[in-house]
Amino acid sequence: MNFWILLSVNSITFGGLLFLLSSGFSLIFGLMRIPNLTHGSLFMLGAYVGASFLAGFLSIKLDFWLAAILSAIVVAAFGALMERLLLRRLPGDQLAQVLVTLGISFMVADFCLMVWGGDPISVATPAHLSGFVRYGPAVFPLYRLAIIGIAAAVAIGLWLLLERTRLGAMIRAGVDDPDMARVVGIRVSQLFTIVFALGAALAAFAGIIGGPILSVYPGLDQDMLPLALVVVILGGTGSLLGSFVGSLIVGFLYNFGQALLPELAYFILFLPMLLVLVLRPQGLFGRQLS
């Protein structure tokens, strides 16, 4: 019984972390049709930058949340630069977008190795969240439960941004019909920069929030990018709801799949992904692609 409760709760918490990871990718792909293969590297960069801020910035040890937000801002700036200088020249050219995003991910990964070295960095769990919650014999780390809250907050925030604010309306207009949007006076290219920066910020934020669980190490980007892709595919590209549901599904698949079917541990995510794609190529909630 303990086993089932533990894994169920962990499925939801892991799903929360996956949502934070994939929301940035889903946003950029859904709104701008750009497959941002740098996403994993931005996640890792955010984690490294956040870890450095935690260790001390200008000889001040920063609070965990402040470090996370600062890290997200730094990476958002990097993302904005990426979009303005590089991606803007390639509207609709998906092959070139793949080439440039992969190229940048190589550069970012090697940069992190140069600056932070090869050793893994442990990110301390924030003090006020480092306890346990007991439910009968089952024990849950408080931090993991907190991630559910953080993911929910981010999900609601994104939804509000897109559906209820003027900025969100402009973004959606710019995506649906860029030319008409420009005619109406919306600065579409500025908006795209903002969206890309937001996606990068989400990736970095996810990186540092995931830090206390995953730690930070070279290769983190290659470990996490396929997970983001699986979530986005299962849930449906371009749909925030799809991303949310997809994260939960992958969370459950990951936990129960590996525990109950250890022989299939290497395939536990990709077999369902294959199945969904073969039967319903647009994912569970997405709109028809291509």
Added chain:
Amino acid sequence: MSRKITRRKVLAGTAAGAALATFKFPAPAIAQAAPFKLGLLTVKTGPLAQGGIQMEQGVMTFLKEKNNMMGGRKVELFSADTGGSPAGTKTKAQELVELDKVDVILGPLAAFELYAISDYIIQQKMPTLSLAAADDLTQRHDNPFLLRASATSSQAMQPMGHYAATEMKLKRVVTIVEDFAFGYEQMGGFQASFEKDGGCVVKKLWPPIVTPDYTPYLAQISDCDGVCQGFAGSNPLRFMKQYAAAGLKYPVVTGETGGDDALLKSFGDDALGLVSCCPYTLDLESDGNKRFVDGMLKNFNTVPGFYAAGLYVNCEVVDAGLKAAGGDASDKAKFMAILKKVSLTDTPRGPIKFDHLGNVIGNFYVRRLGKEGAKYGLKLWNKTVKTYDNVSQFWTWPEKEFLAHPVYSRNYPPLRKC
């Protein structure tokens, strides 16, 4: 670290290359005057870079201490980055052998990299000193040009199993390690010796190499009195953190990589109490170790671990071999025979010698991770609680009996009812 590129610069143009190829240099009259070429196959990019960078630091520390001399000859180091892939390892090995014409190869890091060049080493008769732990390359598929001064995958786990059963009095252990050959061989060794001394392995868990969250496996750890982990690279850090976060309190034992001293600066309090068995221990009070650690701190401001120490010891072996050969390494087979006979007493890991299959016989240290005795600015420290000396790759089994059973794998030794 700058590599010797003067020769390569000359060969950059193909015309120049053709011209040089036709111009034969006279053989040097005194072989010792020519520099001794040392090749290093390491990983400097990608996830394996953690161990790879340390390997290079270990070699550099040795060379700096000895003023770039080995066996009375000047040393030229050629450091090659394999990228952590077998194809890359083969390419770089070819570069070292054919282009740089090295006399000895140190490395590579990973078992699959060593398997990729195993045939090539034999074909080229290139003496190779590797850290790669693949058991069978000094057992059932013995490579005569491979010398291993560190340990086979199971060599450190066998004493660990013995210690866990006899001193920690554990009876039921769950093993958990990555799902690949290094993991199988470690746990095979642990299980064999643990069960020989009265213990029993109740469950074996094999998370895939890429597992961000170990919780699905941690949830299965129950009905036991201890856990044996064998993670490598950055994974031990994550595992110990998630283990403690899951509220699990069973004592944890591990092998040479799971509690590596190089990770001491990264581990948190969640790793307190971790018992590990390693061929190298930072707290060994000996002249050899002191020189090594001081060198690492001075040159790289880094506390060394298993990888750096392993390469430093490899350099000491080559140095001793070269001295015994009078500085002449030109006859590869003869040099290999000399290397196999090397016996040192004061390396950073203590006394070592080699068995007839080219694998080390030396000390293995059981340490407990705690706070007392911490030096070099660290908060945590691995304190040696027991030393096993003269440990061979066969532990206490006779060689014939050991080699008669299959190599340790996922299913060998099989799980039995506890």
Added chain:
Amino acid sequence: MNKKLVALGIAFLVLATLPLWLTQIYYVNVASQILFYAIFAFGVNLLLGYAGLVSLGHAGLFGIASYATAYMLAAGASHTLSIVGALVIGLLSTAIFAALSLRTTGIGFIMITLALGEILWGLAYRWISVTNGDNGINVHTRPAPFGISLASASSFYYTTFIIFLIALGAMAIFVRSPFGAALKGTRDQPRRMTALGYHVWMIRFWACMLSGLLTCVAGILFVYYNQFISPQTLALTSSAEVVLMVISGGPATLIGPIVGSALVVVVKSVVSGYITRWNFLLGAIFVAIVILMPEGLVPGTARLWKLGWRKTMARRRPNVLKAGGPPA
């Protein structure tokens, strides 16, 4: 037209006599690698450039051919049998691969192939009885067709070169053939093609099979070159690498994949000896290509060459009509 033939002729001569003037065996080996990776890139380019289908799982097919060869050799089969067997198994796998992936196009195709590639990679790790897991399978000898041993670098190079020429010829014929035209049609205007009566799915399927054949040939050359195969070869990074070769060289061109292959292999094997941060450099080169020549190295160089030629020509001719008289 004449200039092109001359250039091709020189290139052919240079490559055909390579082992004679490139005396270091190491570089001859690098050349062999460039050639068989180019064959792999031809296979991927067939789908990516000419069919508009990006595959992130082709390393899986490549690996299947390599493993099949190695497994049969280890089981005692002759070289001929192993090669034929590997091609058969490889083509069967390609058929299954195509049947699954062609359910969709665009991003869906990319994701299905990614999933398939990852599944094959996982199989390579776990199916230890066949693949020997991450310890890999060693291939102890190279074949000796007509009594000539391929163990030496130059004989292996010549064999690879001949196979490369055949592959290049096949690609050239294919591109100019009606089938090639039909494939390009399905890339650009699938609906119109269907309306005209073409069976779009079948055309794409046969393109996949041809792509699979090229990939398997490259995989067999790879395993004989390295004399070792292990799961790393099927990883996502391997698939991504060959896709990068094709895109950076120039998709839908004949020579693009060769240039892309040369770029990546040279940086990994040669430049990495001089520059520690070669990974960073490779990424930077890709970014530079996107900035300067987003259509790829081959089309981009051709464009700049034409532009440069015309500009230089214009500068040489004095423009007396310009206000102020002839330029100083």
